[in-house]
Amino acid sequence: MKNIAGIIKISKPLHKLAIVLAVLIVFGAALDLVSPIITKQIIDVIVANIQNAGGDLSSLYTLIGLSFAINVLSVLLGSATERLGDHFSGKISKYLTEVFYTKVLTLPQTYFDTELSGRIVNQLNRGINSIRQFMNTASNFFLPTVLQTIFTIIVLAYYNLPTAGLVLLLFPIYTYLSYYSTKKWGEKEVEKNKLEDASRGRISEVISNIKIVKTFTNERRELNFIEDKLAKINAIYAKQSQTFHIFDFLRNLSLYIVLLAINIIIFYNTFQGNITIGTMVLVLQLVLQARRPLFAMSFILTQIQTAESGSKEFFEILNLESKERFKEKRTIKKVSKPTIEFKHVSFSYKDSEEVLKDINFKLNPREKVALVGHSGAGKTTLVNLILKFYEPTNGSIYLNGKNYKSLTHKDVRQNIALVFQDNELFSTTIAENVAYGQRVPEKEIIKALKQANAYGFVKKLPNGIHSQVGERGVKLSGGQKQRIQIARAILSNKPILILDEATSSLDSESERLVQKALKTLMKDRLVIIIAHRFSTIQNVARIFVIDEGIVVDSGTPRQLSKKPGLYNTLLKYQLEGDKKLLENFEIY
Secondary structure, eight states, X not given: OHHXXXXXXXXXXXXXXXXXXXXXXXXXXXXXXXXXXXXXXXXHHHHHHXXXXXXXXXHHHHHHHHHHHHHHHHHHHHHHHHHHXXXXXXXXXXXXXXXXXXXXXXXXXXXXXXXXXXXXHHHHHHHHHHHHHHHHHIIIIIHHHHHHHHHHHHHHHHHOHHHHHHHHHHXXXXXXXXXXXXXXXXXXXXXXXXXXXXXXXHHHHHHHTHHHHHHTTOHHHHHHHXXXXXXXXXXXXXXXXXXXXXXXXXHHHHHHHHHHHHHHHHHHHHHTTSSOHHHHHHHHHHHHHXXXXXXXXXXXXXXXXXXXXXXXXXHHHHTSOOOOOOOOOOOOOOOSSOOEEEEEEEEEOTTSOEEEEEEEEEEOTTOEEEEEOSTTSSHHHHHHHHTTSSOOSEEEEEETTEEGGGSOHHHHHTTEEEEOSSOOOXXXXXXXXXXTTOOOOHHHHHHHHXXXXXXXXXXXXXXXXXOBOOGGGTTSOHHHHHHHHHHHHHHHTOSEEEEESTTTTOOHHHHHHHHHHHHHHHTTSEEEEEOSOGGGSTTOSEEEEEETTEEEEXXXXXXXXHSSSHHHHHHHHHHXXXXXXXXXXXXX
C-alpha cells in the first residue's frame, strides 16, 4: 500500500474537494439504510390492519410518501456524489500529469540517455490511468461501500444480533480471499508492465525509424518481437485469470454458506413469532444490501492492486533527483561579450571510463573556434558540458568568470543557441518552429527566415510560414530544415552559438545555401563548431584537436596543417579523397 499512501499524499492540493466528497458519501450511505427501515414500518402497518390490531391508512400513505421522497433524495445525492467523484478524478488526473511532466522536464540528460521515449510515455499513461481509476473507485465505490457496511451491521445488530454477527464474520473471510487473490494478480501485473513497456518502447522506436526498418526489410522481425512480448503478456494474464476464478469460487461458496445460516435463523424466528414480518423483510433487505459491498470488494481490491502496481514506475520517476529548475520567475540577462573557460575538466558517464580528461582552454569574446577529432573523441560531450546538460566529474567551467556551479541552467542556456546535426524540428508550423520559446510578431519571423536564406522556399509553401512541417520536419528537405534551425537561432539572438555538424549531411547546393545563412548567424558571436569537413572551418580563429578525451593540439588552421599531428593526418585523408574524386572525373 506504499504507492496508495503516495497517491493520497501527493494529491494534497485536492484534499478539500475530497473532504466535501466524503461528507456527501456519508450522507448517501446513511440514506440508503432509511428506505429499508421505512419499508419495515409500512409492512408492520399493513400486517396490523390485517390482524385488526390498529393499522392506520393515513400513516400508510405518509410512510409511502416519505419512502418516495427519501429515494428521490438518495438518487439526487448519489448523482451529485458520482458527478463530484468524476470531477475529482479528472482533477487528480490533470494534476498528476502536470506533476509527472514537470518532474520529467527537470531530470538530468543522463536519464534520457538510457530511457526510451515510448517507455516514458507508457509509464506516464499507465500511472495516470491506474491512479485516476483508483480515485474514481475510492470516491464512487470504496468509501460508500465501507460506510454502507458499517451502517448495515449496526442496524442489523439492533434488530437481530446473531444475523449481524454472521454478516460481520463474512466480511473478513471474503476480504481475505479477495485480498490474497488481488495480491497474486498485482505481482503478475508488475511482470506484465515490464513487458508492455518494452513492447511500447520498441513500437515507438520502430515508428521513429520506419525508413530504416523498411529499407532493411525487417518488418517481420519487428512484428515477431512484439508478438513474442504480447504472447508472454497473455500467458501471464491466463495465470492471473485462473487464480482469480479459483478464489472467486471460494468467495461465493463462503457467501452462500453464511446466507444459508442467516436464512435459517430469520425464517425460524419469524415462524416462531419472535420477530415481526416487517422485521424479517428489513433484515433480509439489509442482508441483501450487505451483499453489494461484498461483491464490490473484489473489484475495489483489484483496483487498489492495479493502482499499486501501475503507479510503481510513476513514483519511481517522481522520486528521482531533479537537477534542473525551470519555474524560477526571474529575468536572465544575456552576456554581451561572453567568454568560456575550462579548468582541469574531466568527465565520465555512469559506470564508464573517462570521456574527457583534464581539459583546459579559454574561448574569447566573438571568437570562432572548431573542435576536431575522430568520432567518439569527446567533442559532443564537451559541448554538452558547455550547455550544462552534464556536470563535470572534476574541474570547473566558467562563463564570463562565473563558475557554472553558481549558475542555473537558465543562466547558461539563455546565452547559447544551438544548431543541431539532426534537424530537430517540432511537428507544427514553420512560424512556431522559428519562434520556439518566444512570442514575436510575424514580421520578425519572416526577417529571420530571410537572413537564414529560407524565406524563398517558405513563401512558396501552401500556407507560407503557417505550413505544417510534419513530424521532425519530414515534409522538408535536409537543407531546408537546417535553414529553419538557423532562422530559429537568429531570432533567439544569443551571444554564443554552437554548430554541431550543421552541414555534414547536406548536398553541395544545400551546403552552399546553409553556409551563406551561417555566415550571417555567426556575426558578432562566440562560435563553437563541431566539424568533420575541414573545408567548413578554414576561417576560424582556433582549432582544438581532441583525441580520446584529451586536447592534443590547438592552433590556427594554417598552423595545424603544417605541423605533424592528428589534424594534419585527417586533413591529408580528406584532400586525398577529394583529389581521387577529381581524377576519376578527369577534373584537374
